[in-house]
Amino acid sequence: MELAAVLDSMTDGVFVCDETGRLIAINPVGLCIVGAKDLEEVQRKGPYPFRFLDVRDEEGHLIPVEDSPLARALAGDPVVHRLELIDRRSGERLVLRTRAAPIRGAAGEIVGAVKTVTDVTHEYELERAKEEFIRVAAHELKTPVTIIKANAQAALSMLADAPAGVLRLLEAMVRGADRIDRLIGSLLDLTDLQGGILSLFRRQVGLGQLLREVVEQMPTAAARRIRVVEATPVAIDGDARRLRQMTRSLLDNAVKYSSDKSSIEVSLTRTEYGIRLSVADHGIGIPDDKRERVFEKFFRAHAGRPDDVGGIGVGLFIAREIVKQHGGRIWFESAEGSGTTFYVDLPAAGETA
Amino acid sequence: MSKPKVLVADDDEDIRDAIVFILQRGGYQVVEAVDGREALDYVLASGLPHLILLDMNMPVMSGRELMSELRARGLTGAPIVVITAAYDAQRTAEEIGAAGFIGKPFDLEVLLETVGRHIGSGLIGPIPRREPSP
Numbered sequence: 001m002e003l004a005a006v007l008d009s010m011t012d013g014v015f016v017c018d019e020t021g022r023l024i025a026i027n028p029v030g031l032c033i034v035g036a037k038d039l040e041e042v043q044r045k046g047p048y049p050f051r052f053l054d055v056r057d058e059e060g061h062l063i064p065v066e067d068s069p070l071a072r073a074l075a076g077d078p079v080v081h082r083l084e085l086i087d088r089r090s091g092e093r094l095v096l097r098t099r100a101a102p103i104r105g106a107a108g109e110i111v112g113a114v115k116t117v118t119d120v121t122h123e124y125e126l127e128r129a130k131e132e133f134i135r136v137a138a139h140e141l142k143t144p145v146t147i148i149k150a151n152a153q154a155a156l157s158m159l160a161d162a163p164a165g166v167l168r169l170l171e172a173m174v175r176g177a178d179r180i181d182r183l184i185g186s187l188l189d190l191t192d193l194q195g196g197i198l199s200l201f202r203r204q205v206g207l208g209q210l211l212r213e214v215v216e217q218m219p220t221a222a223a224r225r226i227r228v229v230e231a232t233p234v235a236i237d238g239d240a241r242r243l244r245q246m247t248r249s250l251l252d253n254a255v256k257y258s259s260d261k262s263s264i265e266v267s268l269t270r271t272e273y274g275i276r277l278s279v280a281d282h283g284i285g286i287p288d289d290k291r292e293r294v295f296e297k298f299f300r301a302h303a304g305r306p307d308d309v310g311g312i313g314v315g316l317f318i319a320r321e322i323v324k325q326h327g328g329r330i331w332f333e334s335a336e337g338s339g340t341t342f343y344v345d346l347p348a349a350g351e352t353a
Numbered sequence: 354m355s356k357p358k359v360l361v362a363d364d365d366e367d368i369r370d371a372i373v374f375i376l377q378r379g380g381y382q383v384v385e386a387v388d389g390r391e392a393l394d395y396v397l398a399s400g401l402p403h404l405i406l407l408d409m410n411m412p413v414m415s416g417r418e419l420m421s422e423l424r425a426r427g428l429t430g431a432p433i434v435v436i437t438a439a440y441d442a443q444r445t446a447e448e449i450g451a452a453g454f455i456g457k458p459f460d461l462e463v464l465l466e467t468v469g470r471h472i473g474s475g476l477i478g479p480i481p482r483r484e485p486s487p
């Protein structure tokens with residue numbers, strides 16, 4: 001079978017260039033994608049085929065020629081799975097998944113590069129629509145949650161003399177509303193992260209104070225178990241709300257995965273690196289074979305086990321993103337049966353990551 | 354002394370009811386508006402209240418639009434506390450120059466405390482200049 005025949009019948013676009021970047025082969029799908037009638041027409045346009053048209057990244061920024069997949073491959077740097085947007089002359093926008101790799105000669109020298117391109121426009125648009133739906137739906141849920149919470153609290157404030165049982169019912173409604181709100185928050189964070197953005201609103205944040213507040217806002221039974229061993233009053237340049245959310249996730253996990261009677265120790269200390277937050281529980285621990293995946297999205301180490309306490313498995317994923325955006329790192333130590341300690345190192349104010 | 358007057362503009366009746374209820378219990382005189390237009394009409398007819406609690410997302414005239422209408426008429430003598438479901442309520446408030454903010458869903462206690470803190474405390478600030486983007 002002829003190689004050319006194989007190329008011609010491939011459903012991906014294939015582009016091959018020599019070591020100077022000059023295009024030397026393109027298959028019919030490739031021609032269709034760039035909207036050219038033959039190889040010569042593309043060659044006339046210059047060294048890289050996609051300068052034939054402007055190529056943009058997902059955020060809409062032009063990708064410079066030297067960063068194009070073929071150019072990167074020629075420099076010895078394989079490009080895997082990159083999404084590129086091109087606007088055809090017809091005005092139609094195509095979303096392409098591109099991969100490129102260097103072609104090496106007998107001595108290992110780079111003699112050219114090959115790129116394959118898949119048209120993923122349809123999948124991309126579906127994915128976008130789905131994200132947008134989740135975002136809008138999550139946002140819309142905020143109104144009914146506000147209604148439930150505000151009205152339950154209004155009733156509570158009227159019923160100061162009611163039997164304790166009635167108050168407990170209303171308080172449970174408020175807590176339920178808060179839980180829905182946190183789930184909504186997770187969904188919105190996820191859709192933000194899908195687009196690669198988790199923007200920070202940076203201000204001076206007093207971490208010691210923040211830690212105490214987060215502990216105070218825990219449900220009473222949980223708060224009683226938490227011991228703030230140390231809360232050094234240190235400030236960082238960060239997003240208070242995000243940091244609160246991250247701290248809350250760590251505390252929620254510690255509470256969820258340990259017995260009602262065990263204590264949880266939290267501390268905030270200065271280290272050489274900057275500031276360290278630790279949250280230690282004496283709970284069930286994370287199984288050895290699950291450790292690597294703890295920070296993965298939707299991963300729940302205890303899913304389907306008797307000690308499964310529910311959740312959607314995004315708390316630590318988002319917590320890690322928050323820590324990352326602040327230039328810090330997060331990790332843990334865990335022993336099955338005796339507990340887990342999460343650590344977060346953050347750079348102190350004035351230091352840049 | 355008469356009770357301080359709070360204008361509550363929110364298009365959602367169920368939310369407005371709870372807010373009005375708690376403010377009245379907190380000793381405020383409350384006026385309601387179902388959108389920015391109604392709030393503006395009230396201010397034009399009866400003058401500024403002591404504070405405006407302003408939902409951002411409303412039909413007809415949004416909270417943001419109401420703020421610029423008030424600013425355009427020089428009606429900047431009442432602090433505005435925005436109520437918003439936006440992720441970053443604080444950022445929204447700072448961007449549009451509101452005195453304070455309350456994020457949805459809110460605690461009624463926090464709402465009362467925020468209103469108390471801002472009443473008579475200030476004017477609508479100027480729109481902060483945008484920091485040049487990097």
Ligand SMILES: [Mg+2]
Pocket residue numbers: 363364365408409410411
């Ligand atoms: Mg509204």
